[in-house]
Amino acid sequence: MEGFSKDGRKLRPRKTAGSAQRSEKVDFQSEGERRSYSERRTYGEHRSYGDRRPQGERRPYGDRPQHPFGDRPQHAYGERAQRPYGEHKPQGEHRSYGDRPQHAYGDHPQRPFKPAARKGGKRPGPKSPFSKSSDEGIKRMINKRPVVNRDYDGPTYEPEIAKDEIRLNRFIANSGVCSRREADTFIQAGCVTVNGEVVTELGTKVNIFNDDVRFNGERLKGETKVYIVMNKPKGYVTSASDPHADKTVMDLIKDCPTRVYPVGRLDKATTGVLMFTNDGEIAERLTHPSYDKKKIYQVALNRNLTQEDYDKILEGVTLGDGFVHADALEFVDEGDHSKLGIEIHSGKNRIVRRIFESLGYTVKALDRVYFAGLTKKGLKKGAWRYLSENEVNMLKMGAYV
Secondary structure, eight states: OTTBOTTSOBOOOBOOSOGGGTTTOOBOOOTTTSOOTTTSOOGGGSOOGGGGOTTSOOOOGGGSOOOOTTOSOOOOTTOSOOOOTTTTOTTSOOOOGGGSOOOOTTOSOOOOOOOOOOTTSOOOOOOOSSOHHHHHHHHHHHTTSOOTTTTOOOOOBOOOOOOSEEEHHHHHHHTTSSOHHHHHHHHHTTOEEETTEEOOOTTOEEETTTOOEEETTEEOOOOOOOEEEEEEOTTOBOOSOOTTOSOBGGGGGTTOSSOOEEESOOOTTOEEEEEEESOHHHHHHHHOGGGOOOEEEEEEESSOOOHHHHHHHHHOEEETTEEEOOSEEEESOTTOTTEEEEEEOOOOTTHHHHHHHTTTOOEEEEEEEEETTBOOTTOOTTOEEEOOHHHHHHHHHHHOO
């Protein structure tokens, strides 16, 4: 039967080459009459693309009329009708861009920068160049020395604000001559004059700013003595005033009502213990080389310190301004010999950095952790506090030995 295979299945009509007349020309072939796969045309025998449409002749691409560039009518910028912003959404009204209120630059409230929080809610702080094990090692080194503020656990101590008028015996005691009880004895003995007149009456008050008070002919300064310890941060110059410096340590103690001065110096890149006071006598005793006041630094080098250089630093090295040696030197981290603690009494400028640089090392970080009995215990970078009366007494006992 025509249109069916030998097993009775209906065959699908086969399309002819003329696609326009495929509804009229239908050829039925049985399964046996079909050509095998190998007998079919290869890829190269297929008709070209243009032969597939015999019903019409295609024009070559170059025969189409071309318009030279510029013949088309051009519209000047701005002549086209501008559609207000939002008309393409008829379901709702929108304000045009120009109708929106504009804010001047800087009017928007700026949120402060907050670094990403770590797991547990704590924000990451500046990364310390020293490891925990090196911090523990430097603490063991400090504990071998007498410490003024070893037992400090707060709160901060603030000295009494000086008044314009105070009792004469207190003025003499604040000058460092003697105690108040001894001052009463000197007053009654006629050893004290106020504005050129001898004063023997107890309880006399004087103006600390205007009156001229003398003891045995020597004028006294009765200002309240102030002693401050700071944990100096990196980037601040240790100077009371420096017109060439962007930041000085005095910027960190603006809240102190008394005029004080830094005791000794730390270079701009060095951090750690720094003291301030208006007591010139004790400042001299803490910094003068003849008193041999100890200082301990925590050092981070660019590479491990060799045993040979370790011995050289203890024996002493010769620098441009003389011979110098370390009083003590320790590896504070057993697993990292680039972390050290060095104890030295020399007060020469940048002495620790120059010692290591003379041996070919670069100091990556330098932190003073001990100065004349003072440590930075309880102080964050840039923070400061007043020394308590007990701490001052301990400091003076150590300073005057």
